[in-house]
Amino acid sequence: MADTKYPTLIPRFLRYVKINTRSDEKSETIPSSDRETKFLHQLVTEQKKIGLSDARYNDKNGYVTATIPGNVDAQVPVIGFLAHVDTADFNAEGVNPQIVENYDGHSVIKLDQAGEYTLDPQDFPALKNYAGQTLITTDGTTLLGSDDKSGVAEIFALAEYLLAHPEIKHGAIRIGFGPDEEIGTGADHFDVADFGADFAYTVDGGPLGELEYETFSAASLHVDIKGKNVHPSTAYHTMINAIQLGIDFQNRLPQDEVPEKTRDRAGFFHLLSFEGTPDHAELDYIIRDFERAGLEERKQKAQVIADKLNAELDTPRVTVTMHDQYYNMIDIMKDHMDVVRLAERAMQNLGITPDETPVRGGTDGSKLSFMGLPTPNLFAGGENMHGRFEFVSEQTMAKAVDVLVEIAKLNAEK
Template sequence: MAKYDELVPRFLKYVKVNSRSDPDSTTIPSSQREVDFLHQLMKELEQIGMSEVKYNNANGYVTALLPSNMDKKVPTIGFMAHTDTADFNSEHVNPQIVENYDGESDIKLSADGKYELTVKDFPALKNYKGQTLITTDGTTLLGADDKAGVAEIMTAMDYLIQHPEIQHGNIKIGFSPDEEIGTGAEHFDVKDFDADFAYTMDGGPVGQLEYETFNAASLVVDVQGKDVHPGSAYGVMINANEVAIQFQNALPQEEVPEKTKGMDGFFHLLKFDGTVDHAHMEYIIRDFDRDQLNSRKDLAHRIGDKLNAEYGDGVVTVTTKDEYYNMGEVMKDHMDVVELAKNAMTALDITPEIEPVRGGTDGSTISFMGLPTPNIFAGAENMHGRYEFVSEDALEKGVDVILKIVELNNQ
């Protein structure tokens, strides 16, 4: 029998809704499908009995309050999760349930056998022996990033409302848009949220507790070529594709995501479109050290300058923009918030896995706004693609941790 009756049905209902964000949009939120899903969550919050449920038209956040049922005043906790999914097919998500997984077998996702979760490629499957797994059908992502977090928060609030004998202080919840495209938290209203500290339920496997993230910047390179007939191109043509390739090859070839780990930073080429006349490249730059991030941006500009010296002024345009910073710079002064989550996990016999995030969370931006917001596991593995899965046990443990944090906060 499930520990929380509505948890898995709630999660399955959420992932079937396409709420993918749109990186090319200029609206807030970036897609109407996100707005629709956020309003669906509003109705559910009202149905379970949350107070002050509202949709903020300025930033797309849905927020709500579970009022304190205690005489004494304790700090107000926030729990947050993002509602959008990543840049992968999210239409017609069809979750598959694998009960009592044996920890050894490969799991066929697609009916034609083209896509499988194999133990060879995904050895973490061995950790899930005896558990019930929720996978994709191989054609879409699952959306556990971060609808697992949404389901866990919703279920925890529902549980507290159904069990008024459990004492708690004020609890604020926030469901956000556009985390996957890095813009949602930019518009967060800390004052309106009115919490003393918060947690994003947006981490990976059980035990993850993260309060350090990458520093992040975007890098865009545009190359303006000179397209003439190849028969008379000598000394005249500037092939934008060739110049773009030279730019790429001048970057450190070993400093890419697939060749780095731990505290290593990288350049990641996301997009390359080109013709002889014009080429366009989009990168992300990541590093845990902010000075090193700046050094990486400087290198990109120096490469552009060198190519312009060779081909002519204005041939290569390099644009960099900071996106978010390592929340560790803020959290070092608020380690009590981390300790509270760590103690909650330990009390539940969950071993905290405290490592820097090779990525970012909404909490990165929100922490710099004045609300300390470390990140707690939501349970998903292999996020952002067809091999994503989550276990029922992991979802339940996410709810357990939320409830234990609330309990320990009373002390």
């Protein structure tokens, strides 16, 4: 698509996704990976290049911030637009985006040359929504990185457009790009006061129209199991296989309360990894529920299972460690629905129907809202995120920028 309105949007996006910025859950640094830090510093340079004089990198939290100066005399609220630069836990090295022009809405898209991986409307019915549009896909070997480099590129396009069109009236707009959203730690050190916005939006959602202000509440669960390993020939009534204990723990969780068997407002336990030997095993889960009380019940259920397993053993061998990650932002947003209404009006003015379905996930906005910065989430365009089947529509990305521009205009009319 030759977008004459935002000519750098797609080229910038294609350039960004080729840069590996995957975060590292096992790291204790901020940001969690040097590749993120390098990319964030690159963004500072690019912000200054387009004319944002106050662009800077914050060494304490890894955020890059800048201001699009306002051009109205009246005092209007300062908006923030935020996106994260890291990508999820999937191969992000050697991203090779493919362009599918004028997609017909029903054909199977071959990702790799051998055709082992495809985008098939039978598997991904949402493809039918993109007839006549230009899609950007993976080559089947990596993720794409639309989550959230679409948001990064869209916010850059907003800045360039407003700087080039001073006739569009808007207040001061703060923009920010941060690390480590995918590992749940990026917003932990965000400096709300330093950012200086009255409210904000993360540009980190999926398909056209998504407007999210209700999220899961979330916790992590780590299960550490110490076995007793001896030679199989003498194992009778002696060996305690840590792998088998891990299987027993998993099997005692509700078997239907997993992502692949739940939808709408139903929460889940999601086993992310299981590694072990007979001597030692570790399992990592995420726990999700829309209700805070439901999250606590799920955490308690995991603890009870561990306690019962330990009671059946010669000595306690199963240890669970849980940490809350974020909470449902509706607890805060219910008192700031004017921020949601502003985004609704912007979309409606552009002929876009807002989709306010509660998101079965979370964003940095979940934490930021509880830190005093009401921050719902706007669509950025990506579909099938976090894997090889990810794709994004160029037209949807352009419409995302349209929404950001419209929000800025409406805010100045307050």
